[in-house]
Amino acid sequence: xxxxxxxxxxxKSVENLNIVKFDFEGVTLSMMSLELPESVKVGAKxxxxxxxxxxxxxxxxxGEVSYSNQLHVKIIHVDNGELLSSIKLQAESTSLxxxxxxxxxxxxxxxxxxxxxxxxxxxxxxxxxxx
Amino acid sequence: MIHIAINKKLxxxxxxxxxxxxxxxxxxxxxxxxxxxxxxxxxxxxxxAGLEEANGIIHxxxxxxxxxNICKAxxxxxxxxxxxxxxxxxxxxVLQNLLYVKKDLVLANxxxxxxxxxxxxxxxxxxxxxxxxxxxxxxxxxxxxxxxLLLDEPLSALDPVMRSKLQNEIIALHKEFKTTxxxxxxxxxxxxxxxxxxxxxxxxxxxxxxxxxDVLLRTKGSQKFSFEGELLEIKKVDVIFxxxxxxxxxxxxxxxxxxxxxxxxxxxxxxxxxxxxSPTITQ
Numbered sequence: 224x225x226x227x228x229x230x231x232x233x234x235k236s237v238e239n240l241n242i243v244k245f246d247f248e249g250v251t252l253s254m255m256s257l258e259l260p261e262s263v264k265v266g267a268k269x270x271x272x273x274x275x276x277x278x279x280x281x282x283x284x285x286g287e288v289s290y291s292n293q294l295h296v297k298i299i300h301v302d303n304g305e306l307l308s309s310i311k312l313q314a315e316s317t318s319l320x321x322x323x324x325x326x327x328x329x330x331x332x333x334x335x336x337x338x339x340x341x342x343x344x345x346x347x348x349x350x351x352x353x354x
Numbered sequence: 355m356i357h358i359a360i361n362k363k364l365x366x367x368x369x370x371x372x373x374x375x376x377x378x379x380x381x382x383x384x385x386x387x388x389x390x391x392x393x394x395x396x397x398x399x400x401x402x403a404g405l406e407e408a409n410g411i412i413h414x415x416x417x418x419x420x421x422x423n424i425c426k427a428x429x430x431x432x433x434x435x436x437x438x439x440x441x442x443x444x445x446x447x448v449l450q451n452l453l454y455v456k457k458d459l460v461l462a463n464x465x466x467x468x469x470x471x472x473x474x475x476x477x478x479x480x481x482x483x484x485x486x487x488x489x490x491x492x493x494x495x496x497x498x499x500x501x502x503l504l505l506d507e508p509l510s511a512l513d514p515v516m517r518s519k520l521q522n523e524i525i526a527l528h529k530e531f532k533t534t535x536x537x538x539x540x541x542x543x544x545x546x547x548x549x550x551x552x553x554x555x556x557x558x559x560x561x562x563x564x565x566x567x568d569v570l571l572r573t574k575g576s577q578k579f580s581f582e583g584e585l586l587e588i589k590k591v592d593v594i595f596x597x598x599x600x601x602x603x604x605x606x607x608x609x610x611x612x613x614x615x616x617x618x619x620x621x622x623x624x625x626x627x628x629x630x631x632s633p634t635i636t637q
Binding site for chain 2: 307
Protein backbone atom coordinates (compact mmCIF):
# COMPACT_ATOMS: atom_id res chain seq x y z
CA UNK A 224 0.00 0.00 0.00
CA UNK A 225 1.14 3.54 -0.73
CA UNK A 226 1.53 5.72 2.32
CA UNK A 227 1.82 9.48 2.67
CA UNK A 228 2.45 11.46 5.84
CA UNK A 229 0.17 14.49 6.14
CA UNK A 230 -1.46 16.79 8.68
CA UNK A 231 -5.20 17.15 9.25
CA UNK A 232 -6.24 20.62 8.09
CA UNK A 233 -10.02 20.58 8.31
CA UNK A 234 -12.87 18.18 9.16
CA LYS A 235 -16.40 18.71 7.83
CA SER A 236 -19.13 16.41 9.18
CA VAL A 237 -22.74 15.57 8.53
CA GLU A 238 -23.93 13.00 11.08
CA ASN A 239 -21.35 10.21 10.85
CA LEU A 240 -20.06 11.17 7.41
CA ASN A 241 -16.87 13.22 7.22
CA ILE A 242 -14.74 14.93 4.63
CA VAL A 243 -11.25 15.42 6.00
CA LYS A 244 -8.74 17.70 4.33
CA PHE A 245 -5.01 17.16 4.80
CA ASP A 246 -1.90 19.12 4.07
CA PHE A 247 0.65 16.91 2.31
CA GLU A 248 3.81 18.96 1.81
CA GLY A 249 1.84 21.98 0.61
CA VAL A 250 -0.72 19.99 -1.42
CA THR A 251 -4.29 19.63 -0.11
CA LEU A 252 -5.71 16.10 -0.05
CA SER A 253 -9.35 15.12 0.70
CA MET A 254 -10.72 11.94 2.23
CA MET A 255 -14.29 10.66 2.57
CA SER A 256 -14.88 8.71 5.76
CA LEU A 257 -17.55 7.44 8.13
CA GLU A 258 -16.82 7.68 11.90
CA LEU A 259 -13.34 8.89 12.67
CA PRO A 260 -11.26 7.81 15.64
CA GLU A 261 -11.14 10.54 18.32
CA SER A 262 -7.43 11.01 17.76
CA VAL A 263 -8.11 12.36 14.26
CA LYS A 264 -8.44 16.12 14.82
CA VAL A 265 -7.17 19.28 13.18
CA GLY A 266 -3.38 19.41 13.48
CA ALA A 267 -2.94 15.65 13.92
CA LYS A 268 -0.13 14.02 11.96
CA UNK A 269 -1.38 10.97 10.11
CA UNK A 270 -0.19 8.28 7.76
CA UNK A 271 -2.53 8.12 4.79
CA UNK A 272 -2.84 5.05 2.61
CA UNK A 273 -4.12 4.18 -0.81
CA UNK A 274 -3.66 1.09 -2.93
CA UNK A 275 -1.55 1.17 -6.07
CA UNK A 276 -4.61 0.12 -8.07
CA UNK A 277 -6.45 3.24 -6.83
CA UNK A 278 -4.03 5.74 -8.37
CA UNK A 279 -4.81 6.92 -11.89
CA UNK A 280 -2.30 8.74 -14.06
CA UNK A 281 -2.86 11.59 -16.53
CA UNK A 282 -0.33 13.03 -18.93
CA UNK A 283 -0.65 16.52 -20.45
CA UNK A 284 -3.93 16.84 -18.62
CA UNK A 285 -6.24 19.83 -19.08
CA GLY A 286 -9.86 20.37 -18.16
CA GLU A 287 -11.82 19.50 -15.04
CA VAL A 288 -12.01 16.11 -13.38
CA SER A 289 -13.89 15.00 -10.25
CA TYR A 290 -10.88 13.36 -8.58
CA SER A 291 -10.44 15.37 -5.35
CA ASN A 292 -6.78 14.49 -5.07
CA GLN A 293 -4.38 15.56 -7.79
CA LEU A 294 -0.65 15.31 -7.30
CA HIS A 295 1.96 16.61 -9.73
CA VAL A 296 4.50 13.83 -9.85
CA LYS A 297 7.45 12.54 -11.82
CA ILE A 298 7.80 8.99 -13.10
CA ILE A 299 10.88 7.33 -11.59
CA HIS A 300 10.39 3.76 -12.78
CA VAL A 301 8.22 1.85 -15.25
CA ASP A 302 7.83 -1.92 -14.97
CA ASN A 303 5.79 -3.17 -17.90
CA GLY A 304 4.27 -6.62 -17.39
CA GLU A 305 2.28 -8.56 -19.95
CA LEU A 306 -1.10 -7.15 -18.91
CA LEU A 307 -0.34 -4.62 -16.20
CA SER A 308 2.24 -1.93 -15.58
CA SER A 309 3.66 -0.77 -12.30
CA ILE A 310 4.55 2.91 -12.47
CA LYS A 311 6.67 4.38 -9.64
CA LEU A 312 6.06 8.05 -9.00
CA GLN A 313 7.88 10.70 -6.98
CA ALA A 314 5.43 12.97 -5.14
CA GLU A 315 7.36 15.60 -3.18
CA SER A 316 9.54 13.50 -0.84
CA THR A 317 7.33 10.42 -1.11
CA SER A 318 7.36 7.68 -3.69
CA LEU A 319 4.10 6.12 -4.82
CA UNK A 320 3.19 3.18 -7.02
CA UNK A 321 0.37 3.11 -9.53
CA UNK A 322 -0.86 -0.09 -11.17
CA UNK A 323 -2.48 0.54 -14.56
CA UNK A 324 -3.06 -1.65 -17.58
CA UNK A 325 -0.17 -2.26 -19.92
CA UNK A 326 -2.38 -0.92 -22.71
CA UNK A 327 -2.76 2.41 -20.93
CA UNK A 328 0.95 2.60 -20.23
CA UNK A 329 1.71 2.00 -23.94
CA UNK A 330 -1.04 4.31 -25.18
CA UNK A 331 0.22 7.13 -22.95
CA UNK A 332 3.82 6.32 -23.82
CA UNK A 333 4.89 6.61 -20.19
CA UNK A 334 8.61 6.91 -19.54
CA UNK A 335 10.95 7.69 -16.68
CA UNK A 336 11.20 11.46 -16.02
CA UNK A 337 7.76 12.18 -17.52
CA UNK A 338 5.86 14.81 -15.50
CA UNK A 339 2.35 13.49 -14.94
CA UNK A 340 -0.64 14.00 -12.64
CA UNK A 341 -1.65 11.27 -10.17
CA UNK A 342 -5.36 11.13 -9.34
CA UNK A 343 -6.83 9.54 -6.21
CA UNK A 344 -10.56 9.59 -5.38
CA UNK A 345 -11.47 10.89 -1.92
CA UNK A 346 -13.09 7.58 -0.97
CA UNK A 347 -9.96 5.66 -1.89
CA UNK A 348 -7.75 7.49 0.56
CA UNK A 349 -7.75 6.25 4.14
CA UNK A 350 -6.04 6.91 7.45
CA UNK A 351 -3.70 4.02 8.19
CA UNK A 352 -2.42 5.38 11.48
CA UNK A 353 -2.42 8.51 13.61
CA UNK A 354 1.23 9.37 14.24
CA MET B 355 -28.28 2.88 39.00
CA ILE B 356 -26.54 -0.37 39.80
CA HIS B 357 -23.05 -0.34 41.25
CA ILE B 358 -21.05 -3.55 41.18
CA ALA B 359 -17.56 -3.88 42.69
CA ILE B 360 -16.53 -7.49 43.08
CA ASN B 361 -13.38 -9.31 44.01
CA LYS B 362 -13.09 -13.06 44.02
CA LYS B 363 -10.36 -15.60 43.46
CA LEU B 364 -11.32 -18.02 40.71
CA UNK B 365 -9.80 -21.37 39.92
CA UNK B 366 -9.48 -21.23 36.15
CA UNK B 367 -8.76 -24.11 33.80
CA UNK B 368 -5.10 -23.18 33.32
CA UNK B 369 -4.36 -20.95 36.30
CA UNK B 370 -6.00 -19.23 39.24
CA UNK B 371 -7.15 -15.71 38.56
CA UNK B 372 -8.70 -12.78 40.32
CA UNK B 373 -12.15 -11.63 39.25
CA UNK B 374 -11.81 -7.92 39.86
CA UNK B 375 -14.45 -5.60 38.42
CA UNK B 376 -15.92 -2.25 39.37
CA UNK B 377 -18.59 -0.69 37.19
CA UNK B 378 -21.96 1.03 37.20
CA UNK B 379 -24.99 0.33 35.04
CA UNK B 380 -27.70 2.88 34.33
CA UNK B 381 -31.31 1.85 34.88
CA UNK B 382 -32.81 0.38 31.72
CA UNK B 383 -29.46 -0.34 30.07
CA UNK B 384 -28.94 -3.54 28.10
CA UNK B 385 -25.37 -4.59 28.74
CA UNK B 386 -23.62 -7.38 26.86
CA UNK B 387 -20.87 -9.24 28.68
CA UNK B 388 -18.43 -10.70 26.23
CA UNK B 389 -15.00 -12.34 26.35
CA UNK B 390 -13.35 -15.74 25.99
CA UNK B 391 -14.63 -18.72 27.96
CA UNK B 392 -13.13 -18.83 31.40
CA UNK B 393 -12.84 -15.04 31.62
CA UNK B 394 -15.32 -14.85 34.51
CA UNK B 395 -18.55 -13.82 32.76
CA UNK B 396 -20.83 -16.54 34.12
CA UNK B 397 -19.27 -16.29 37.59
CA UNK B 398 -20.07 -12.58 37.60
CA UNK B 399 -23.72 -13.30 36.72
CA UNK B 400 -23.91 -15.97 39.44
CA UNK B 401 -22.48 -13.55 42.02
CA UNK B 402 -25.07 -10.94 40.98
CA ALA B 403 -27.81 -13.51 41.35
CA GLY B 404 -26.54 -14.50 44.80
CA LEU B 405 -25.69 -18.04 43.70
CA GLU B 406 -22.02 -17.57 44.52
CA GLU B 407 -20.22 -15.74 47.31
CA ALA B 408 -17.76 -12.94 46.73
CA ASN B 409 -16.18 -9.92 48.42
CA GLY B 410 -17.33 -6.50 47.37
CA ILE B 411 -20.48 -4.49 46.99
CA ILE B 412 -23.63 -4.70 44.90
CA HIS B 413 -25.95 -1.72 45.20
CA UNK B 414 -29.19 -1.82 43.22
CA UNK B 415 -30.87 1.57 43.31
CA UNK B 416 -31.10 2.31 47.07
CA UNK B 417 -30.85 -1.32 48.11
CA UNK B 418 -27.75 -3.13 49.27
CA UNK B 419 -27.54 -6.67 47.91
CA UNK B 420 -23.97 -7.23 49.00
CA UNK B 421 -21.46 -5.47 51.23
CA UNK B 422 -19.24 -6.36 54.20
CA ASN B 423 -22.22 -7.12 56.44
CA ILE B 424 -25.05 -8.03 54.09
CA CYS B 425 -25.47 -10.77 51.53
CA LYS B 426 -29.07 -10.89 50.35
CA ALA B 427 -30.40 -14.36 49.66
CA UNK B 428 -31.13 -15.40 46.07
CA UNK B 429 -34.89 -15.31 46.53
CA UNK B 430 -34.74 -11.81 48.08
CA UNK B 431 -32.89 -10.34 45.11
CA UNK B 432 -35.32 -9.15 42.47
CA UNK B 433 -33.63 -10.96 39.64
CA UNK B 434 -34.74 -12.85 36.56
CA UNK B 435 -32.34 -15.45 35.25
CA UNK B 436 -32.38 -17.30 31.91
CA UNK B 437 -29.70 -19.91 31.29
CA UNK B 438 -28.83 -21.88 28.19
CA UNK B 439 -30.89 -24.83 29.47
CA UNK B 440 -34.49 -24.18 30.28
CA UNK B 441 -35.05 -25.67 33.75
CA UNK B 442 -38.85 -25.67 33.42
CA UNK B 443 -41.17 -27.88 35.43
CA UNK B 444 -42.45 -30.61 33.09
CA UNK B 445 -45.23 -31.64 35.47
CA UNK B 446 -46.84 -28.20 35.11
CA UNK B 447 -48.35 -26.48 32.09
CA VAL B 448 -46.65 -23.48 30.51
CA LEU B 449 -49.04 -21.12 32.29
CA GLN B 450 -48.54 -22.88 35.64
CA ASN B 451 -44.78 -22.56 35.24
CA LEU B 452 -45.26 -18.80 35.07
CA LEU B 453 -47.81 -18.59 37.89
CA TYR B 454 -45.52 -20.66 40.12
CA VAL B 455 -43.20 -17.65 40.28
CA LYS B 456 -46.00 -15.17 40.97
CA LYS B 457 -49.78 -15.46 40.97
CA ASP B 458 -50.35 -12.69 38.46
CA LEU B 459 -52.58 -14.06 35.72
CA VAL B 460 -52.85 -10.73 33.88
CA LEU B 461 -49.06 -10.40 33.59
CA ALA B 462 -48.66 -14.10 32.68
CA ASN B 463 -51.19 -13.84 29.85
CA UNK B 464 -49.63 -10.62 28.64
CA UNK B 465 -46.12 -12.13 28.53
CA UNK B 466 -47.44 -15.21 26.71
CA UNK B 467 -49.13 -12.90 24.22
CA UNK B 468 -45.96 -10.84 23.57
CA UNK B 469 -43.94 -14.01 22.96
CA UNK B 470 -46.72 -15.62 20.89
CA UNK B 471 -47.15 -18.52 23.29
CA UNK B 472 -50.82 -18.00 24.16
CA UNK B 473 -51.94 -21.04 22.18
CA UNK B 474 -49.41 -23.24 23.98
CA UNK B 475 -50.23 -22.15 27.52
CA UNK B 476 -51.86 -25.43 28.56
CA UNK B 477 -49.15 -27.65 27.09
CA UNK B 478 -46.45 -29.34 29.13
CA UNK B 479 -42.97 -27.89 28.50
CA UNK B 480 -41.77 -31.39 27.55
CA UNK B 481 -43.86 -31.19 24.34
CA UNK B 482 -42.30 -27.87 23.22
CA UNK B 483 -39.38 -27.14 20.90
CA UNK B 484 -36.13 -25.64 22.23
CA UNK B 485 -37.07 -22.16 21.06
CA UNK B 486 -40.52 -22.38 22.62
CA UNK B 487 -39.08 -23.62 25.91
CA UNK B 488 -36.62 -20.75 25.98
CA UNK B 489 -39.48 -18.28 25.41
CA UNK B 490 -41.31 -19.80 28.37
CA UNK B 491 -38.13 -19.47 30.46
CA UNK B 492 -37.90 -15.82 29.43
CA UNK B 493 -41.54 -15.15 30.37
CA UNK B 494 -41.01 -16.89 33.68
CA UNK B 495 -37.96 -14.72 34.41
CA UNK B 496 -40.10 -11.61 33.79
CA UNK B 497 -42.96 -12.70 36.10
CA UNK B 498 -41.31 -11.13 39.17
CA UNK B 499 -40.85 -7.85 37.27
CA UNK B 500 -37.17 -8.15 38.18
CA UNK B 501 -34.88 -5.17 38.74
CA UNK B 502 -32.18 -6.99 36.80
CA LEU B 503 -32.59 -9.61 34.10
CA LEU B 504 -29.58 -11.90 33.71
CA LEU B 505 -29.25 -13.83 30.46
CA ASP B 506 -26.45 -16.39 30.16
CA GLU B 507 -26.09 -17.26 26.45
CA PRO B 508 -29.85 -17.82 26.34
CA LEU B 509 -30.01 -18.34 22.58
CA SER B 510 -26.81 -20.21 21.85
CA ALA B 511 -28.50 -23.61 21.54
CA LEU B 512 -31.07 -22.39 19.00
CA ASP B 513 -30.99 -22.35 15.21
CA PRO B 514 -30.49 -18.97 13.46
CA VAL B 515 -34.19 -18.44 12.59
CA MET B 516 -35.38 -19.15 16.13
CA ARG B 517 -32.52 -17.03 17.47
CA SER B 518 -33.61 -14.04 15.46
CA LYS B 519 -37.26 -14.50 16.55
CA LEU B 520 -36.28 -14.66 20.22
CA GLN B 521 -34.03 -11.64 19.82
CA ASN B 522 -37.09 -9.72 18.59
CA GLU B 523 -39.06 -10.86 21.61
CA ILE B 524 -36.27 -9.89 23.99
CA ILE B 525 -36.20 -6.46 22.28
CA ALA B 526 -40.00 -6.15 22.63
CA LEU B 527 -39.91 -7.12 26.32
CA HIS B 528 -37.03 -4.77 27.03
CA LYS B 529 -38.84 -1.93 25.29
CA GLU B 530 -41.97 -2.49 27.36
CA PHE B 531 -40.55 -3.33 30.80
CA LYS B 532 -37.24 -1.40 30.53
CA THR B 533 -35.64 -4.03 32.72
CA THR B 534 -31.94 -3.47 33.26
CA UNK B 535 -30.42 -6.47 31.52
CA UNK B 536 -27.02 -8.13 31.55
CA UNK B 537 -26.48 -10.75 28.85
CA UNK B 538 -23.51 -13.04 28.31
CA UNK B 539 -23.07 -13.54 24.57
CA UNK B 540 -20.37 -14.35 22.01
CA UNK B 541 -22.43 -13.52 18.96
CA UNK B 542 -21.61 -10.05 17.56
CA UNK B 543 -24.88 -9.76 15.62
CA UNK B 544 -26.86 -10.63 18.75
CA UNK B 545 -24.85 -8.16 20.85
CA UNK B 546 -25.38 -5.48 18.20
CA UNK B 547 -29.13 -6.01 17.97
CA UNK B 548 -29.84 -6.22 21.69
CA UNK B 549 -27.35 -4.25 23.73
CA UNK B 550 -26.41 -0.60 24.01
CA UNK B 551 -23.20 -1.21 25.95
CA UNK B 552 -20.56 -3.93 25.89
CA UNK B 553 -18.16 -4.98 28.64
CA UNK B 554 -15.34 -7.26 27.51
CA UNK B 555 -13.84 -9.47 30.21
CA UNK B 556 -10.41 -11.07 30.07
CA UNK B 557 -8.85 -13.00 32.95
CA UNK B 558 -11.38 -11.54 35.36
CA UNK B 559 -10.76 -7.89 34.40
CA UNK B 560 -12.75 -5.53 32.19
CA UNK B 561 -10.50 -4.79 29.23
CA UNK B 562 -13.00 -2.87 27.10
CA UNK B 563 -16.12 -0.93 27.99
CA UNK B 564 -18.04 1.22 25.57
CA UNK B 565 -21.03 1.68 23.33
CA UNK B 566 -21.87 -1.45 21.36
CA UNK B 567 -20.95 0.12 18.05
CA ASP B 568 -17.57 1.39 19.27
CA VAL B 569 -16.59 -1.94 20.79
CA LEU B 570 -17.81 -4.15 17.94
CA LEU B 571 -16.47 -2.14 15.01
CA ARG B 572 -12.90 -3.24 15.59
CA THR B 573 -11.29 -0.93 13.14
CA LYS B 574 -8.01 0.85 12.78
CA GLY B 575 -7.88 4.34 11.32
CA SER B 576 -10.71 5.01 8.91
CA GLN B 577 -11.07 1.42 7.60
CA LYS B 578 -14.57 0.16 8.40
CA PHE B 579 -14.65 -3.22 6.71
CA SER B 580 -12.27 -5.31 8.72
CA PHE B 581 -11.67 -9.04 9.20
CA GLU B 582 -8.98 -11.17 10.71
CA GLY B 583 -7.63 -14.07 8.68
CA GLU B 584 -4.69 -16.37 8.09
CA LEU B 585 -2.32 -15.73 5.22
CA LEU B 586 -2.09 -18.93 3.15
CA GLU B 587 -0.12 -17.94 0.08
CA ILE B 588 1.28 -15.02 -1.88
CA LYS B 589 1.74 -15.44 -5.61
CA LYS B 590 3.17 -13.11 -8.20
CA VAL B 591 1.02 -12.54 -11.25
CA ASP B 592 2.41 -10.22 -13.90
CA VAL B 593 3.60 -7.11 -12.01
CA ILE B 594 1.30 -7.58 -9.03
CA PHE B 595 1.08 -9.95 -6.06
CA UNK B 596 -2.04 -11.82 -4.91
CA UNK B 597 -2.42 -12.87 -1.28
CA UNK B 598 -4.76 -15.78 -0.48
CA UNK B 599 -6.27 -15.39 2.99
CA UNK B 600 -8.60 -17.69 4.95
CA UNK B 601 -11.27 -15.74 6.83
CA UNK B 602 -13.47 -18.12 8.79
CA UNK B 603 -14.61 -20.78 6.33
CA UNK B 604 -14.03 -18.51 3.35
CA UNK B 605 -10.97 -17.90 1.18
CA UNK B 606 -10.42 -14.42 -0.17
CA UNK B 607 -7.88 -12.92 -2.54
CA UNK B 608 -6.31 -9.53 -2.02
CA UNK B 609 -4.00 -7.71 -4.41
CA UNK B 610 -0.93 -6.45 -2.55
CA UNK B 611 2.12 -4.44 -3.48
CA UNK B 612 5.65 -5.81 -3.64
CA UNK B 613 6.73 -3.77 -0.61
CA UNK B 614 3.90 -5.26 1.46
CA UNK B 615 4.89 -8.81 0.58
CA UNK B 616 8.26 -8.26 2.27
CA UNK B 617 6.66 -7.94 5.71
CA UNK B 618 4.22 -10.83 5.30
CA UNK B 619 4.88 -14.47 6.16
CA UNK B 620 2.74 -17.46 5.29
CA UNK B 621 0.72 -18.44 8.36
CA UNK B 622 0.59 -14.88 9.73
CA UNK B 623 -2.67 -13.72 11.25
CA UNK B 624 -3.49 -10.64 9.21
CA UNK B 625 -6.18 -8.01 9.16
CA UNK B 626 -8.00 -7.53 5.87
CA UNK B 627 -9.73 -4.20 5.65
CA UNK B 628 -11.13 -1.71 3.24
CA UNK B 629 -13.16 1.44 3.49
CA UNK B 630 -16.91 1.28 3.96
CA UNK B 631 -17.28 2.81 0.48
CA SER B 632 -15.79 -0.08 -1.45
CA PRO B 633 -17.70 -3.35 -0.78
CA THR B 634 -20.92 -4.14 -2.62
CA ILE B 635 -23.81 -6.16 -1.19
CA THR B 636 -25.85 -8.70 -3.17
CA GLN B 637 -28.44 -11.28 -2.16
